[in-house]
Amino acid sequence: MKKKSSRKRPSRFRLFRVIVLAGVLLTLALIFLVSTLGSQQFGSLHKLILEAVGPLQKTVSIGSSTVNRFKSEYVDILQDSLRLREKNKQLVKQLQENEIKLNRSREAMATNASLRKLLEFKNSLGQQSKLAASIIGKDPSTMFRSVIIDQGSNAGITKGDPVVNDEGVVGQVFAISPNYAKVLLAIAPSSAIDVLLQKSRVRGILKGDGTLTYRLEYILKTAEVQEGEYVVTAGYGGIFPTGLRVGVVSEIIRKPRGMFHEIKVTPSVDYQKLEHLLILHQPNLAEIKQLEQP
Structure with a gap:
């Protein structure tokens, strides 16, 4: 029992010394703080801390300013x-x-020029009944190359009416409705037109071959035909007026056999740029009789 009591004394004494030392340090700290606050002067410790913290604070301040x-x-x-x-968005808009306005202006000028040419050609045809129309659709079929126009029976168009433009013969009306009509182009394989070689006055039949060229058939080998010679409508049958341009002889294939030349004709009409047409109305017998009545 005595040994246990002797061991407890040193541990208690050590604890007492720690408490006393802590009290002394706390007292010194309080005295240092009071003296500093009271004198408003920096002591050595404060100066040392300030010298150590100053550069760091300067760096932080510069960094903060830069940021x-x-x-x-x-x-x-x-x-x-x-x-x-x-x-930029406003400028692009x-x-x-x-650009849209400029394109509309160009289109209006091009349309005006095309219509002016058509009007001049219309006036050159004299008193024959004619009606202007515009193409609104196309049939891509090779066998039945045709276009749809924006005029029909209500405007006086009848089946078989010839269709032309300022460049020459385009085709014939082959189907109609009250407000629209279909025009069979002269380059269609099912098309056939009586024509003349303008220089030699030799008659033949012009047929389409489904491409952008014609075939001129039934021209005898005895006829004098030259490349570059103009082909015009013959006026037979009362469908197309005489002398309308059709095309130009572009190739003559002279075969050893057969009675006829094989002739290719380049159309005077640019079928890839068709826009505006003229329908030439041919009065039928009933209309002629009506006109002849007093």
Whole structure:
């Protein structure tokens, strides 16, 4: 029992010394703090701490200033970029609108020029009944190459009426409705037109072959035919007026056998650029009798 009591004394004494030392240090700290606050002067420790902390604080301050300046410049750049982007959108929109207006102006000028040529050709045909029409559709079939026009029986169009433009013969009306009609193009394989070689006055039949060329058939080998000679309508049958342009002889194939030349004709009409047409109305017998009545 005595041994246990002797062991407890040193541990208690050590604890007492720790408590006393802590009290002394706390007292010194309080005295140092009071003296510092009271005198408002920096002591050696404060100076040492200030020298150590000063550069760090300076670095932090410079960094903070740089960050703030960069942030301000970035915001300004971002705002300028947004303004430029909006301005660019406005300029692009304005450019597109101007291009649309320019394209409309060009289209109006081209249409006006085409209609002026058609009007001049219309006036050159004299007193024959004629009606202007525009193409609104095309049949891509090779066998039945045709176009749809925006005039029909309500405008006086009848089946078989010849169709022309300022370049020459285009085809014939072969189907009609009250407001629309189909025109069989002269280049269709089912088309056939009586024609004349303008120089030699030799008659033949012009047929389409489904491409952008004609075949001139039934021209005897005894006839004098030359490349470059013009082909015009013969006027037989009362369908097409005499002398309308059809095409130009582009190739003569002289075969050793057979009675006829094989002749290719290039159309005077550009079928890839058809827009506006003239329908030449041919009065039928009933209309002629009605006109002859007093």
